[in-house]
Amino acid sequence: MLLSLKGVFPPAILALADGTVFLGHSIGAAGSTAGEVVFNTAMTGYQEILTDPSYCQQIVTLTYPHIGNYGVNGEDIEADKVHAAGLIIKDLPLLASNFRMTGTLADYLARQNTVAIAGIDTRKLTRHLRTHGAQNGCIVALAQGAQPTHGVIDGAIAAAKATPSMAGLDLARAVSVRQTYEWTQTEWRLANLGGGANGKPGYGVQITPRLHVVAYDFGVKKNILRMLASRGARVTVVPAQTSAADVRKLQPDGIFLSNGPGDPEPCDYAIAATRELIDAGIPTFGICLGHQILALASGASTFKMKFGHHGANHPVKDLDTGRVSITSQNHGFAVDEKTLPANLRPTHVSLFDGTLQGLARTDRPAFCFQGHPEASPGPHDIGYLFDRFIALVEKK
Numbered sequence: 001m002l003l004s005l006k007g008v009f010p011p012a013i014l015a016l017a018d019g020t021v022f023l024g025h026s027i028g029a030a031g032s033t034a035g036e037v038v039f040n041t042a043m044t045g046y047q048e049i050l051t052d053p054s055y056c057q058q059i060v061t062l063t064y065p066h067i068g069n070y071g072v073n074g075e076d077i078e079a080d081k082v083h084a085a086g087l088i089i090k091d092l093p094l095l096a097s098n099f100r101m102t103g104t105l106a107d108y109l110a111r112q113n114t115v116a117i118a119g120i121d122t123r124k125l126t127r128h129l130r131t132h133g134a135q136n137g138c139i140v141a142l143a144q145g146a147q148p149t150h151g152v153i154d155g156a157i158a159a160a161k162a163t164p165s166m167a168g169l170d171l172a173r174a175v176s177v178r179q180t181y182e183w184t185q186t187e188w189r190l191a192n193l194g195g196g197a198n199g200k201p202g203y204g205v206q207i208t209p210r211l212h213v214v215a216y217d218f219g220v221k222k223n224i225l226r227m228l229a230s231r232g233a234r235v236t237v238v239p240a241q242t243s244a245a246d247v248r249k250l251q252p253d254g255i256f257l258s259n260g261p262g263d264p265e266p267c268d269y270a271i272a273a274t275r276e277l278i279d280a281g282i283p284t285f286g287i288c289l290g291h292q293i294l295a296l297a298s299g300a301s302t303f304k305m306k307f308g309h310h311g312a313n314h315p316v317k318d319l320d321t322g323r324v325s326i327t328s329q330n331h332g333f334a335v336d337e338k339t340l341p342a343n344l345r346p347t348h349v350s351l352f353d354g355t356l357q358g359l360a361r362t363d364r365p366a367f368c369f370q371g372h373p374e375a376s377p378g379p380h381d382i383g384y385l386f387d388r389f390i391a392l393v394e395k396k
C-alpha cells in the first residue's frame with residue numbers, strides 16, 4: 001500500500017541553474033544542498049549509490065520510480081557515510097520491508113544529514129538533463145506547512161548557479177582517507193554470499209593472502225577492496241597524495257588506482273605518482289577515476305561528458321574478444337580517444353556512445369577500466385578484470 005507523501009513530509013523544491021523548478025516533498029534532512037545533478041538508471045542499490053564517494057558534490061536522481069522499498073542496513077554501503085550531496089526520487093513507499101533492514105531510507109537520510117526530495121517527475125528531469133546536459137541544482141527543504149515563495153525559488157536558482165562546475169575540481173584528496181591502513185575483511189561474509197564452486201575462491205572463507213596490493217584511495221568503494229581481498233590480495237590502502245617513493249617502501253606486488261569524485265585532470269599528485277610507479281614496472285590496475293589517472297599519467301587527455309554514464313546496464317565491448325558485457329557505470333569524465341599515445345591501447349568501448357571504456361599499456365603491465373567491475377550495484381559480467389589484474393601481478 002502506498003500512502004501519499006503529502007501531509008507526512010514537508011514540502012521541498014528542486015531548482016536547476018537554468019531556472020527549471022520542480023516541487024516535491026522533503027524526505028531527508030532539513031536545510032538545503034547544491035551540486036551537480038546527475039541521473040542514475042540502476043533499479044536497485046540506492047544505499048550503495050548514496051555512499052559511493054564518487055558522488056561527492058553531486059545530487060543523484062534515481063530514475064527507478066520506487067526508492068526505499070527495502071529500507072536500509074549497515075552492510076550495503078560503499079563508505080561509512082553518505083557522500084552524495086543530495087537525492088531526488090519519484091516515489092518513497094511508506095512501507096519498507098526486508099529481513100536485513102534496520103531502518104527506513106527517510107530516517108537514514110535525516111541521520112546522515114542528507115537533503116532529499118521525493119515526488120519529482122524524474123522522467124521529465126532526466127530527459128531535461130539528457131537534452132541539456134548535467135547541470136547544477138539546489139534542493140531546499142521547507143518547513144511543514146510552508147509554501148515555496150518567489151524568494152525561496154530565486155534563492156535556490158542563485159545557489160545552483162553559484163555552485164562551481166565539476167570541471168576543474170580536485171575532490172579525490174578531499175574524500176581520501178587521511179592515514180594508511182590495512183583492509184581487514186570485516187564485511188566479508190555478507191558481501192560475498194554464494195560462489196565457491198569449481199575450485200574458485202570460496203565465499204565466506206578466509207583466503208590466505210598471496211600477494212600485496214597497495215590501493216590508492218581517491219574515494220575507494222569498499223566492494224573493490226573486498227574483490228581484491230577475495231582473490232588473495234593483502235590490501236594496504238593509502239591516502240590520495242602518497243608519493244610513489246612512499247608506496248614503494250611498502251613493497252607492493254601490484255598497485256590499484258581507485259574510483260573517486262571530481263575532475264581527474266587537477267589530480268597532478270596522483271598523475272605524477274602513477275607515472276613513476278608504472279615506469280618502475282609495478283603491475284597497475286585502475287578503475288574509473290583510476291582509469292582516467294592512468295591515462296593522464298601515460299600522456300592522454302580527458303574531457304567532461306554531456307551527462308556521463310550512471311547506471312547498471314551499460315553494454316561494453318571487449319575489443320580483444322568481441323565479447324559484450326553489461327556493466328555498472330558512474331562517470332562524468334572520459335578519456336579522449338584522439339589523444340592516446342602509441343603505448344596506450346584501447347581494450348574496451350561503450351556500446352552506448354562509443355566512448356573509451358578500457359585501456360592497456362603496451363610497454364608496461366598496466367591496464368584500466370572506466371566502468372565498475374566491482375558492480376555495486378550491478379551485473380558481474382566484467383568481474384574478470386580483477387582476475388586479470390591478479391594474474392598480471394602473479395606473473396611478475
Ligand SMILES: NC(=O)CC[C@H](N)C(=O)O
Pocket residue numbers: 054258259260261262263264287288289290330331332333334
Ligand atoms: N566513479 C568514478 O570514479 C568517477 C570518476 C570521475 N569523477 C568522473 O566523474 O568521471
